[in-house]
Amino acid sequence: MKANWEKIEKNVGVLNVEIEAEQVAQALDKAFKKVVQKVNVPGFRKGKVPRSIFEARFGVESLYQDAIDILLPEAYTQAVDETDIQPVDRPDVEVEQFAKGQPFKFKAKVTVKPEVKLGEYKGLEASAADTEVTDEELNQELERLQQRHAELVVVDEGPAQQGDMTVIDFEGFLDGVPFEGGKGDHFSLELGSGSFIPGFEDQVVGMNIAEEKDVNVTFPENYHAENLAGKPVVFKVKLHEIKRKNLPALDDEFAKDVSEFDTLQEYKQDLAAKLKERKEKDAETARETELVDKASANAEVEIPDVMIDNEINQMKQEFESRLRMQGMNLDLYYQFSGQDEAALTEQMKPDAAKRVRNNLVLEAVAEAEKLDVTDEDVNSELDNLSKMYGRSADELRGIFAANGYMDTLSTDLKVRKAVKFIVDNSKTA
Incomplete structure (x- = not known):
């Protein structure tokens, strides 16, 4: 040939x-x-x-x-x-x-993959981050834990409030005619979550159990269904159930229930230490991001549109996976958010272009600095993934090899080495 x-x-x-x-x-x-x-x-x-x-x-x-x-x-x-x-x-x-x-x-x-002309990527400056934990941050974390461990209690009387979990029936009408996708029976809705069209949840606030009400809202101008975009509609809503969070008291008993500590003071000390560790990790990630962005901005590269399109498709798959973990899918997301696929694509485009550019620059840095991936690097990564997924390293290697992912794994490891190289060779502003 x-x-x-x-x-x-x-x-x-x-x-x-x-x-x-x-x-x-x-x-x-x-x-x-x-x-x-x-x-x-x-x-x-x-x-x-x-x-x-x-x-x-x-x-x-x-x-x-x-x-x-x-x-x-x-x-x-x-x-x-x-x-x-x-x-x-x-x-x-x-x-x-x-x-x-x-x-x-x-x-x-x-x-083909574009050529990258590297600019400065060594000796870059990154701003210092404050990793001390304030009293306000500690209190906010305690409040978040309170919310997480709150008990949902059925409310027998009184109006629905922001933050309540409600169960409703609803049916939407446009000019008096029901429209497709606008009906739900015994639907669980947290008031204030922003799940529904703007204005809908605010009008459910104040309703009483068994009450029926007409909720008047207007669909966003960019709503994916053209026949509804920008149109005023009426939802006939019936409230079946209200559940409200009953927050536990922040005391020693709370500490015993949610941790291995006997007193709230001990728990707060441990929580403050963990928050500091988290802030340090966040600061490390922020430093990496700042330095990589600077190295990327200093480089010259012309990215083919198809690479950005492919990255957007990957981001959509990741987004849909997260939605499914929350019991939703893209169709439901489009319906509730008022977006359509074109709007989501435009929203993701800048981030996709940045991800592609940064990866290309990092690969070029790895090439320039001869940051090779060894068998030991691959084996170590497979061991880490083995602990994460509960499957043997040999089994994961077989899966990766069968699906042609070993090269992708090596590229990811090389990119990580490039990030570490840039950080190790940076300065603090």
Whole structure:
């Protein structure tokens, strides 16, 4: 096989490939064995038609597409390896020549990973962070723990309040006609959570059990359903149940219930130590982020749109996973938030571009400083993942290898080394 790479734009080029006629013949043989199983020719059982009769009846050209499908994937992969390019998108393939007894020639227009021209990344300055824990921060943490350990108590009478967990029926009407997706029965809604359209929850506040009420709201202008965007609607709401948080007292008994300590004072001391540890870790993360952002800003790189699009898709998958952990999905999120997929994409675009840029710069730093990933690094990471997921390191290695993720794992480790290098070679402002 012959392959050569010709750059035609900043991050785009053409891969020209030629495959020997002998391999074409072998691919045609495989194609025939596949196709002959599906054809019917009078006088022959299915799959038993001689090659000469098949070609006389259907023409050898009928095998070409199957033969191309057999040859192309492996030939493209081999050509990518031989020319040492790094595609970031599917190729646009054009077959230039394919015929029995002749070489197979094709060209592929390919978008590749961009080149990075590094600027300053050593000796960068990062601002110092205050990691001391204030009394206010400690009290806020105690209040948060109070909320977490609060008991939900059924309220028999009195109006619903902000923070209450309610159970409601609702049905939405546009110009007196029910609209799709606007109905729910015995739906659990925390007032003040911002789950519903702005203004909805505020009007449920003050309702009493068994009370029915018309809630008037207006859908956002950018709502994903065009027939509802910007439209005033009426929701008929019935309140079935109110549950309210009963906060525990902050005393020694509370400390005993939520920790291994006997007194609130001991618990507060331990909590303050843990908050300080958390602030130190947050400060370390903030320092890394500041320094990487500076190194990235100092570099020159032109990012292909497809890399940003791919990152956005990855971010959407991560976002949907988090939603599912909360019992939601993207469709419900769009309905409750008033966003649609296009709006979410635009919202994620700046962060996606930043993530792609930073990763490219960090990979370039690792390359410039020869920060190689060793077998020991990989084994250590697999051991850490093993403890996290409760599966053996060998099992995880097999899963990664089977799904082609070992290279991704190595790249992630190399990027981490680059971050550490930048931090180790930085200064405090």
